[in-house]
Amino acid sequence: MSKSACVPMHLVRRLLSELRLAPTIAVGILAAIIGMVSISSGNWVLIRHFPSGWARAAGLDLGVLFSCPTTSIGPSSTSQHRASADIQVFSLDPLVLYIHNFVSQDEISHLLNASVGKFEPSRVWWGADGEIDPQSRISDTAILDSDDVTEQIKQRALRIQGWKGGKSTYSQPLRAQRYGVGGFYTFHYDWDKAVKRGNRVATLMVYLVGNCSGGGTNFPELQRPDDARWCEVVDCDDGDYEGVTFKPTVGAAVYWENMHPNGSFHMGVEHAALPVKSGEKVGLNIWLWDPEWTPPPGEAERLIGAGL
Ligand SMILES: O=C(O)CCC(=O)C(=O)O
Numbered sequence: 001m002s003k004s005a006c007v008p009m010h011l012v013r014r015l016l017s018e019l020r021l022a023p024t025i026a027v028g029i030l031a032a033i034i035g036m037v038s039i040s041s042g043n044w045v046l047i048r049h050f051p052s053g054w055a056r057a058a059g060l061d062l063g064v065l066f067s068c069p070t071t072s073i074g075p076s077s078t079s080q081h082r083a084s085a086d087i088q089v090f091s092l093d094p095l096v097l098y099i100h101n102f103v104s105q106d107e108i109s110h111l112l113n114a115s116v117g118k119f120e121p122s123r124v125w126w127g128a129d130g131e132i133d134p135q136s137r138i139s140d141t142a143i144l145d146s147d148d149v150t151e152q153i154k155q156r157a158l159r160i161q162g163w164k165g166g167k168s169t170y171s172q173p174l175r176a177q178r179y180g181v182g183g184f185y186t187f188h189y190d191w192d193k194a195v196k197r198g199n200r201v202a203t204l205m206v207y208l209v210g211n212c213s214g215g216g217t218n219f220p221e222l223q224r225p226d227d228a229r230w231c232e233v234v235d236c237d238d239g240d241y242e243g244v245t246f247k248p249t250v251g252a253a254v255y256w257e258n259m260h261p262n263g264s265f266h267m268g269v270e271h272a273a274l275p276v277k278s279g280e281k282v283g284l285n286i287w288l289w290d291p292e293w294t295p296p297p298g299e300a301e302r303l304i305g306a307g308l
Pocket residue numbers: 177185190205215216217218271272273274283285
């Protein structure tokens with residue numbers, strides 16, 4: 001619990017009666033005192049039990065704005081309850097977020113156990129039929145059954161996406177994606193240009209196992225960040241690939257939106273799973289599907305113009 005600054009009410013009343021000031025001025029002075037106490041205690045403070053008579057006399061309903069002594073918002077200064085805002089905006093257009101600790105170690109163990117015995121060679125869906133194509137993709141896929149943990153993870157993903165697309169947007173079944181040495185997935189989009197209604201509007205790439213070299217997720221169209229602090233999560237030494245490569249950091253997720261706000265396909269979200277050079281990588285695909293998505297007018301022509 002963070003400290004909150006609280007002003008004893010009997011002192012307040014005495015101060016006000018002794019000053020004999022008009023309520024409006026008194027309220028102003030009080031607010032300034034509370035503000036100073038709040039700032040000096042390093043907290044934002046809400047005082048709920050403010051003497052409502054004074055407030056009403058001043059034409060204000062401060063009862064909602066202030067509360068004392070229990071509720072505090074803003075950064076906590078104690079170590080037990082230190083806030084941890086673990087989402088960082090990586091790019092605005094396309095929207096790409098980096099989410100530290102998207103899944104817990106317990107959830108990772110659960111997902112890995114749930115995938116045992118389910119892995120099959122991954123397919124590519126360039127046309128209507130899925131095919132195994134080692135020129136484009138070498139990995140194994142396990143489609144995970146729905147259970148309490150997978151449903152919770154799906155809800156977490158939808159919450160981050162902000163429930164855009166109305167109540168109908170949902171997560172497709174989670175898929176564990178296992179890559180051994182030489183495993184990769186060539187450059188592709190997660191959106192499907194062939195469909196006319198419903199599409200993958202957002203993707204979360206989650207890393208469950210990352211004890212490997214290589215195996216990052218590369219976005220050739222993204223700008224490398226200027227700030228070297230990003231080098232913790234993206235590969236800053238890679239001279240072989242253009243754009244940005246997210247390292248497969250266990251527990252983390254990269255979130256991106258596959259469409260522009262008007263629903264047209266975003267060309268900036270092309271990506272690939274780079275070849276694993278040693279060790280093993282297991283990713284988790286979360287694809288958010290909006291069944292009501294439709295392409296905006298002129299989209300087919302735009303795709304042809306882009307050579308797709
Ligand atoms: O494993 C990765 O890094 C990316 C995988 C991917 O893009 C996919 O499965 O669609």
